[in-house]
Amino acid sequence: MKIKDAMSVIGSLSKPSKMPGFSFGLNPNLCNQGNILSQIEGSVCNKCYAKKGFYNVYKKQMAETWAKRLNGVNNILFESAMITLIQKKSPDYFRWHDAGDLQNMEHLKKIVRIARALPNTKFWMPTKEVNLIRSYNKTYGEFPSNLVVRVSGFMVDKGASKGFKNTSTVTTNKTLATCRAFENGGKCNECRNCWDSNINNIVYLEH
């Protein structure tokens, strides 16, 4: 598939300034678990970063961008388009969902197939869709080794979700944060810990 055809399927990739490589974000208002959590004081979604800052300033454009990408996810050419774009633009590291989250099991299965098709690319996907992840693992087994699925804890200053190999949590205490991006102008620089399946839990400082 040509790049321009791939772009016409998915609309665009996102390029978070923090990290290496590209990402693919969706509308945070469509998060299934996230929208339940956003109503709960003290949850990690109560002050969702993807609903404020840059995303809020450009919210009209972002809404259009996210809508195109969601159409892309549901397009039968989604996998071919993403494989083409990742190979060309982000062959080493790719992050799923700098905003938004998994929509359903079919979406997750597409992401797994993309990882299998690109064994030399490292994928990291944070998610709060615990039931989808449990259901996938029960039915289909482990994820490919190049796809690190980090299940995000639901509440700030609380522990990780139980029963998953890779997780993340959020703290308000700088000394407890293992992600030190806040010391580097919010950038990952050389750190790639989120993509490393040997690191069980990452602790982020609350945004």
Ligand code: SF4
């Ligand atoms: S732990 Fe490392 S790779 Fe992950 S967000 Fe922080 S700086 Fe980036």
